[in-house]
Amino acid sequence: MTEGASELTKLSDRSRTILRQIVESYLETGEPVGSRNLSRVLPMTLSPASIRNVMSDLEQLGLIVAPHTSAGRLPTQLGLRMFVDGLLEVGDLTSKERRQIEAHITGKHSTSVDDVLREVGEMISGLSHCAGVVLTDKQVTRLKHMEFVLLEPGKALVVLVGEDQTVENRIISIPQGLPPSALAEAANYLNAHIRGLTMGEARARIELQLQSSRAELDELTKRVIQTGLAEWSGSLDDRKSLIVRGQANLLKDLNAQEDLERIRHLFDDLERKRDLVQLLGLSESADGVRIFIGSENKLFSLSGSSLIVAPFHDERRKVVGVLGVIGPTRINYARIIPMVDYTAKLVSRLLT
Incomplete structure (x- = not known):
C-alpha cells in the first residue's frame, strides 16, 4: 500500500468523500470550491456548516488549503497525492x-x-x-556488425551497425605502429561474439572472456577490443x-x-x-x-x-x-x- 493510500484509511468516509469532491472539482475547473457548492453535489446530505467543519479538519491535516481570501478550498500537493493513490478511479481508453x-x-x-x-x-x-x-x-537496437578502419598512426574509426540498419561511428586511439591485421583480427573476434547483443551485454561478455583467457588473442588485439568497447559504451552511458x-x-x-x-x-x-x-x-x-x-x-x-x-x-x-x-x-x-x-x-x- 502506498503512503497516500495508507494515510487515507485514517479518514472517515465523510472526509474521504469531501476530499474527493474538492480534488475532482479542482481537476475540472482549477478553481476553489466552497461548502455551499459542495453541498449541492455530494452524494450525501450535509449542511454547509457540517461541510465546513470537515473542510477545517482536512485543512489542519494539510490536505486542502484556502487560497488568499477565498471561501473555497483547493487540494494541496499532499491532498492530490492521497487522491491519486487511494481515491482516483482510473478510467479506460476508448x-x-x-x-x-x-x-x-x-x-x-x-x-x-x-x-x-x-x-x-x-x-x-x-x-x-x-x-x-x-x-x-x-543504442536501443541490438548489434549486427562492428568494424575497425585505420585512419592514421594511433587513430582508428570504429563503425557500429545495428540490426535495424542504423550506423554510428567513433574515433578511438590505438597503439602506435599497430598493424592492420590486428584491427582485422579484433573485428573478426567481436563479430563472432556480439551479434544480437546490446552494447552493454557485448561489453560484459567480451570482458569476461578476456579476463578468463578464453580469448586466444595477442595483447595488442586485446587492447584494441577493450579500447573500442570502453570508448563506445562509456560515452553511451551519458548519451x-x-x-x-x-x-x-x-x-x-x-x-x-x-x-x-x-x-x-x-x-x-x-x-x-x-x-x-x-x-x-x-x-x-x-x-x-x-x-x-x-x-x-x-x-x-x-x-x-x-x-x-x-x-x-x-x-x-x-x-x-x-x-x-x-x-x-x-x-x-x-x-x-x-x-x-x-x-x-x-x-x-x-x-x-
Whole structure:
C-alpha cells in the first residue's frame, strides 16, 4: 500500500468523500470550491456548516488549503497525492483512442526505433494535451556488425551497425605502429561474439572472456577490443536520447499571471536535460506507471508540475526506456494513466 493510500484509511468516509469532491472539482475547473457548492453535489446530505467543519479538519491535516481570501478550498500537493493513490478511479481508453495509439506504433516497423519513439512522443502529447516525453538509450537496437578502419598512426574509426540498419561511428586511439591485421583480427573476434547483443551485454561478455583467457588473442588485439568497447559504451552511458514534444500544449488554457509564471518555470525545467534524464531514470526501476506530483521531485518544485511515466522493455524484458507526459498538477490523471500504460506496453511489444 502506498503512503497516500495508507494515510487515507485514517479518514472517515465523510472526509474521504469531501476530499474527493474538492480534488475532482479542482481537476475540472482549477478553481476553489466552497461548502455551499459542495453541498449541492455530494452524494450525501450535509449542511454547509457540517461541510465546513470537515473542510477545517482536512485543512489542519494539510490536505486542502484556502487560497488568499477565498471561501473555497483547493487540494494541496499532499491532498492530490492521497487522491491519486487511494481515491482516483482510473478510467479506460476508448476504442478510438486505442486505435489511434496502435496506428502510430504498430504501423512503424519499417522505420528506425528512434523514429518510432519520436512519433510516440508526438502522439501521446496530442492525445493528452500535455508535453510528451520519451527517454531511451540511443543504442536501443541490438548489434549486427562492428568494424575497425585505420585512419592514421594511433587513430582508428570504429563503425557500429545495428540490426535495424542504423550506423554510428567513433574515433578511438590505438597503439602506435599497430598493424592492420590486428584491427582485422579484433573485428573478426567481436563479430563472432556480439551479434544480437546490446552494447552493454557485448561489453560484459567480451570482458569476461578476456579476463578468463578464453580469448586466444595477442595483447595488442586485446587492447584494441577493450579500447573500442570502453570508448563506445562509456560515452553511451551519458548519451541518453531525450525526446520532448508538444510544449505548446502547456500554453493553452492559461487564465492567470501565476499560470504564466508556472509554465515559464516548467519550460526552464525541460531545458535542464541532465536533471530530467535523472528524474526519468528513476522510473526505469518501476514495474508500471509512476507518478511524480509537484515538489515531490526537486526538478518541478517551482513549476508545480506532474509527471506520469511508464517503462518499456525489449524482448528480454530488460527496461530500455520510459515514456509519458508532463503537465500541470490538474491534468486528467484518470485518462492519462491508462494512456501512458497502454502506450508503453505497445512499444514493448514492438521491440520484441
